[in-house]
Amino acid sequence: MRRFALFGECLTAGLLVLVAALPVVTLLPALAAGCAHIKAHVDGETTSLRSFFERVRAALPGGWQLSLAVIGCFAVLAVDVVLLRSRVAGGGFVAAVCGVAAVGLAVVVLRAAAAWSPDARWADLARSAPRRAVADFGGSLLLVMSFGVLLVVTWQLPPLLLPMLGCVLMAAVAVDRRSGRVGQELSRSTSVDG
Template sequence: MRRRKVRSRGRRTPGQWSTQFALFAECLLTGVWFTVAALPIVTVPAALAASARHLSAFVDGTPSSLGDFVGDLRTAVREGWRAGAAVIGCAALLALDLAVLAQEGVPGRSQMALLTLMVTALAATVLLRAAAAWEPGENWRGLFAVAVDDTRRDLSGTGILLGGLAVLLACMWALPILFMPMSGCVVGAAVAVRRRRLHRTEG
């Protein structure tokens, strides 16, 4: 009898499973929204910010629809188009570095290519942190400054985001179309990492 009682305590109720599955499904749907919104490339930061706002509202139990997502996207684009241009510039520079390192005869190209990939991954985590903290009226420069500091101080959170990006790349390698739903899971990870960071700071 005792064994049965102990086991029953460890079991999750159907309500818990349904809530977790609903959050997972919402992440997948948000990934599709993000992919469509990010197609112009310059809107990537804004699309991440709107996606993070939507998932945060879902977790809080606040009604949030596609219309709310589009409204946040418009606001984020209007306020953060410079951030989008900066992201394009950084991505172009990193892509150029990799293109140069792909050429034969470049000294130390393996080490430099690995360093470039590491910088790219860390830059992506900074972008995810900044987007997860965005609210209408926030200054993107300030968000990036805080995100850089959090990336350095919260190493476990940075590891979670790097792991999420690695899973996303693995899914894309297996089937490129998986980028659409799985990108929402990465945004969800960014929201979770931020909330955990805030909880630790407040505690």
């Protein structure tokens, strides 16, 4: 029964994130609030609609500028892929590189959103997320696999976009918590060895 409740929260989080991200400039605050919503459910805290939108509001300072930058980067990469694949010799290779860059950007964005808390600053999260993505390469690969599952499932059944988006948010939260535990274990083992 608890697993079904978590799936229900993933569905709710996916829907709420899509609604909150509609203005585009709220993309990162919506993702951060979605991750915080999943964390709150797992930790047994409040997961009401009101608390979700309070988290979005708390994440807005600094988040809307970064959201515009992220959307701009994705737009440039998408335009590059479309133009290069059809009009430039050897453009397929460059388009593939742009696709990999887009996936890398998505991983960094999700890592920043999963690490967000009301006392965190987006500028600090934006600087630390790429380092954490590289340092915990296994966790980053898990996020890439979650994107793959999202694409395959929603390609086959588009109505499953909502729960699958929530599952990607849950994967981001799990990777964030996993990387925190791995870092603590590594620091403990080095202090014991030293």
